[in-house]
Amino acid sequence: MVSRHGRPALDRTAGPRLGWRDYRDWWNRYEESRLAEGQVAPEILQATVADADIVFASGRIRAQETAARAAPHLPAIHDPVFNEAPLPPPRIIGVKYLPKTWNILARAAWLSGHSLDGESVNEARIRAALAAEKLHEASENQKVYLAAHGWFNRMLRPEIKKRGWRCVVDGGDGYWSHRVYEYIGK
Numbered sequence: 448m449v450s451r452h453g454r455p456a457l458d459r460t461a462g463p464r465l466g467w468r469d470y471r472d473w474w475n476r477y478e479e480s481r482l483a484e485g486q487v488a489p490e491i492l493q494a495t496v497a498d499a500d501i502v503f504a505s506g507r508i509r510a511q512e513t514a515a516r517a518a519p520h521l522p523a524i525h526d527p528v529f530n531e532a533p534l535p536p537p538r539i540i541g542v543k544y545l546p547k548t549w550n551i552l553a554r555a556a557w558l559s560g561h562s563l564d565g566e567s568v569n570e571a572r573i574r575a576a577l578a579a580e581k582l583h584e585a586s587e588n589q590k591v592y593l594a595a596h597g598w599f600n601r602m603l604r605p606e607i608k609k610r611g612w613r614c615v616v617d618g619g620d621g622y623w624s625h626r627v628y629e630y631i632g633k
Contacts, residue, residue, distance in 0.1 A: 448495055448592045449582075449600055449607075450618075450625035452513040456483045459550060464543035467536040470553070471563075473546050474534050481508050488517040489623050495616075500589035503582070505529035505596060513623070514594035523594065528578045531596035532571045535563035554598065571602060579606030586630070600626075 457473075457480040465473055496502070496518045504514040506527035514523035534553040544552070558568055566574070578599075585591050595603075597620055604614070607628055616627035 448499070448590070448625060448627050449603065450492060450496075450513065450517065450592070450594050451597050451600055451620065451622060452507075452509040452594060453482045453486045453488070453516070454622045455480050455509050458483075459546040462545060464545055465549065466543050467538055467540075467549070470536045470544070470546060470549040473549075474536075474553075477546075478507060478531070482512045482516075486516070486623075488513070491618075492517050492623060492625050495625065495627060496592040498590055499592040501585050501591045503529060503585070503591065503593040503595075505531065505594070505599075507531065507596070510594045510596065514592070517594060518592055526581070528574055528581060529593060529595045529599065532568075532598045532602060533557065533562070533565045535561060535565050537561055571599075575599065575602040576606045579603055579610055582607065583610040583612070 455477065457477045497520070499518050499521060502514050502518045502521045502523040504510040504523040504525050506525055507530055511523055511525055534550055535557055536549050536553045537556040560568070582591055582593060611630055611633040612628040613631050614626050615629045618624040618626055
């Protein structure tokens, strides 16, 4: 079972408008941000992971807080292999956008090969394969739950499928969303 984290405290739809360097700083703050206050994991998520034997979360606090709220019966194993794929902004001079706009521009640029000095899309794909293998191995005779991130979860999907798993519950990609996978063999 894989979920996306809850709603972060740092709001990507809020201003101010930022240049590319300021957005890079904003993204670094976002990566360290907690969940917004007052959130409770949806009941369906809690019920789905109530009998999990192993809980994983990325190295980011928002995923760790999500795991703790969704599966309070087990401490999560925090592992940066599940961290979000980076969002390095393209160096567009003289424009200022809201973070949500930079997110789109940065993801498109990253998918096209732009990585500034960070992880490339190919490196992230390799990491997604490692993450899927970790989940696959951990799930032998055990129920596993992962709290991670929207884009990285998308990168995990084909890797999980390659290992003989299929999605049997598709809860979408929003905050607190989840997908349930069932092993059908290779």
